[in-house]
Amino acid sequence: MSTAVAAVRDAFRELAAGNFVLPPRQIFGDGAVLVMSAYHIPSGTAVVKKIGIALDQLPAIRATVIWTGAGEQLVAEGHSFTTLRTGAVVGVATDLLAPADANRLTVIGTGAQAPDQVRAVLAVRPIADVTITGRSADRAAALAQQLAAEFPEVKFTAGTNIDESIADPHIICCATSSTTPLFTADALPENVHVNAIGAFRPTMRELPRDLLATATTVLVDQREAALEESGEIIDAVTSGALAEADLIELGTALDNPPTPQGRTVFKSVGIGCQDWAIAAALSG
Incomplete structure (x- = not known):
């Protein structure tokens, strides 16, 4: 996981x-099939991932990753790829926004993504509980x-x-397929970093509008x-609770880090450069 976090960072x-050239993710069957890709300009390498999602089945995610370079190709099972790269990006964001001495973590969700959420946070913070x-x-x-x-x-x-x-953790990871917010902002500690990776469709929501409206940083x-x-x-932008300009992209924040304070949020839907990072690390 430490290698994955460094590669994704x-x-x-x-x-x-x-x-990177990142074409928009192709979505078929109301999100049942996703195709995402990334092309890395300096190296001339590319990755394509096909994902099939069935939330009522186990495993819920079935995927294949193809990475191509000059004269070489890597084909990999994409389920573990997806959980690893999703955990890794949470590790990057947590390392950026959570207090250095954060030692209590809560994970909401018990599905396939949950274990790598834990592994990623433990890779960047001295978690004891x-x-x-x-x-x-x-x-x-x-x-x-x-x-x-x-x-x-x-x-x-x-x-x-x-x-x-969620009454007293320093870090919270949400990894569910919920269509309604999992909690209200009032239930959270005054100082906490929240990661949310489960909702990847416009009809899904893990985070409440009031958290996004009041967070000091939304990454x-x-x-x-x-x-x-x-x-x-x-929902938050449409309702006026959050302005588009308040959204900070992770890549930009890495070179201009925000000051971690109060409640901070990282929301990820997953993009192709994460898959490219893991594939490139494997191929190298």
């Missing part, structure tokens, strides 16, 4: 420098047990009450993608 710096919260007590407990075996130095607890789980992977695909960003 470098890719976003290159994105800000204009070194992790709470896993989900609709199913059994699934939350099973995930907590799995991760506890991987990170025996960290205390893991599991539960189903979201408001209790996105790419403004254009967020305004087209993120349900919570679209």
